Amino acid sequence: MLFSAFVPIWVLTGTGYLVARRGLLGPHAETVLGRFVFHVAMPAALFPMIARTPLDRFANTSVLAFAAGTALAMGAGALLAVLVFGRGRGGGAVAGMAAGYVNSANLGIPVAMQVLGDATFVAPVVLLQVLVVTPVVLMLLDAESGTAVRPGRRLLDLLALPLRNPVLLAAALGAAASALHWRLPAELVRSCELLGGAGVPTALVVLGLSLHGRPPAEGRTPPAELTALVTLKTVLQPLAAYAVGHWVLHLPAGQLRTVALFSALPTAQNAYTYAREYGIGKVLARDAVLWSTLVSMATLSVLGWLLPAA
Template identity: 30%
Template sequence: MEGVLLGFGIVLTLVVVGVLASILLPTHTSAMERGLTPVIFYITNPALMFVLLAETELGEVLSVYTPIALIVAAAASGLYALASRFLLKRGAAQTASGAMASCYVNAGNIGIPIALYAVGTSTPVVSVLLAQLLVIAPVFLSVFAWCGRSTTTTAAARSGASAPTLGRTVLRSVANPVTIGAAVGALFSVTSLTLPEVLWTPIEMLGQASIPLLLVVFGMSLRGQKPLAQRSLRADVVLGTVVKLAVMPVIAWLVAYYLFGVEGTALLGVVAMAALPTAQNVFLFSSQFGLKVTLVRDIILVSSLLALPAVLLVALLLG
C-alpha cells in the first residue's frame, strides 16, 4: 500500500508541476509542449525502453507475464467492442478507438514508478510494454489504418496525390523510435550484449528523464480540459472507463491466478498494471489516422483521474 501511495504521489506531483506551469506561464506553455514532445518521442522514451529491456530477463517475462498481458488486453477490448457495436450501435472506427482506449494501459508513464515502488521490480511493466509495443499496437494500428483509409483516400484525391497503401501506413506508424528502442534493448537482453559505461550511462540518464518530462507535459495539457462535454459520447466514455479500471483488473486476476498460477507480489503487479489508466498514445494513434479523438481523450482523462482509487483498491485486496 505504501509503495502504491509513493508511486502515485510521485506521479501526481509531476503532473501538478505541469498544471502549475500552464497556469503561471500561459504564454510559454504551448512552446514548452511543442519543444518537449519531440524530445520525449525521439530521444528520452526510446532510451528508456532500451534500458528497461536490456536489463530484463526476457525469458521469464515472455513465458508467463507477456501472455497474461495479451490475453487480458484481448478480453477487455473484445468486451468493449461487443458492447459498443451491439448495445450502443457505434460504427467501426469509433468502436476501434474506444476498444484500444479500454485496454491500452499507461505503462510507460505511470506503470514504471508504480511497479518499482509497489512491487519492487520492473517485470510487470516490461511485460505489458512488450505486449503493447509488439502485438497490441500493430493490431490496432492496422484496424485504424483500415478505418481511416476512406478519409485519407478522399483527401489525397482532392489534392491530386496518391493515397498511401495500408501496409505502408501501418509500417510507418509501428516502426517508431519507441518500438525501435525496445527492439534493440530486447536484442541486447537476449544476446547478453553490453555497452561500455561511457555510452551506457548517458543513455540511462536520458531514459531517466523520460517519465518526469512526460508527466509534466501531460499536466500542461490538462488545463482547460472538459471531460464529458459531448453528451452523445458519455455512455461510450463510461463504458470505456469501467472496462479499463474495473473489468480489466478482474480479468487480469482471473487469468493470472487461475490459468497461470501467479500469486503474492507478482499477482499484485499483474493486476495493478491492468488497473492503470489509458495511455496517451491512444490519442496520438487515433489522431494520426484521422479518427475522431474526443472519445479517446475523455477516456484518457477520466481514467487518469480515477486510477488512483482503482490501484489502491487492488493493493488493499492483494497487497
C-alpha cells in the same frame, strides 16, 4: 503509502496546466513538446531498456494471465467505440488502448514496490505492451490517418512502418540487440537514459497543457463512453486477468495478486501521446488517462486489501 505513488502524476499534470494558463511557453508548446516525447524521448528510453531485458521473460504464466486481461479489455473498448459510439478504426484503436494499456512505468514501479515489495513483473509487462500491443495500435492509427497505407502498397507500407515510426524502430532495435546478446556501450546507454528520462515528465506536462484553453470543437468525451472505458480499465481488466490466472492457469496467490494489481493500473499517458501525434481520439485518450488515474487510486487500494500476498 499508495497515495504517494500518484502525487507526481498530479503535480506534473497540474504544472502543465499552470504553464498553459500563464502562457509561459507560447501557443505551440503542446505540439512541440508532444512531438519531442514521441520522436525523441520515448524512443531513447525504450531502446536500452528492451536491449538489456531478456526476451525469455515473456515465457511465464503470469504474463499470459495479464495478456488475457489486456486483450479482453482492449477488444471490448475498441468494439464499444466502433459499434456503439460510432468511432472509426483509429478511434477504436485509441479506445482500446485507453481501456487496456496500463501505466507500467511511472506508476507500476512505485505501486509494485509499495504494495508488492517487488518490481520484477514490470519488465515483462513493458515488453508485452511495447513489442506486441503498441505495434498493433500504431498500425491501426497509421492506416486511419491516411499517411501510410496507399492502394496497392498496403503490405509494403505496413512492413515499413517501424522504419517511419520512431517508437517502433527503437523497440525493434532493442529487441534485436536483446536477441543477439549485444552489449551496448556504456556511453550510449547513459545518453539514452538521460534523454529518455525526460519522456514521462514531459508527457505529463503535455497532458496538463492540453487541459487549458482547448477549442470548443474538441469538446469532452461523452460521459457514457468515458464511464465504460474507465470501468473496463480499472475493473474488468483486473477481474479478467485474475479469473484467467485463477481458474485457467491456477497461479498461486502471490502471482495472482501481482497480475491483478498490474492489470488495475490506470491508462498510460502513452495513449494520449499516440492519439495526439496522429490527431485521432485525442480528447478521448486525455480524459481516459485522467479519470482512470483518479479511479484507480480506489480500485488498487481495494485489490491490495482483498487479495492475499501468499
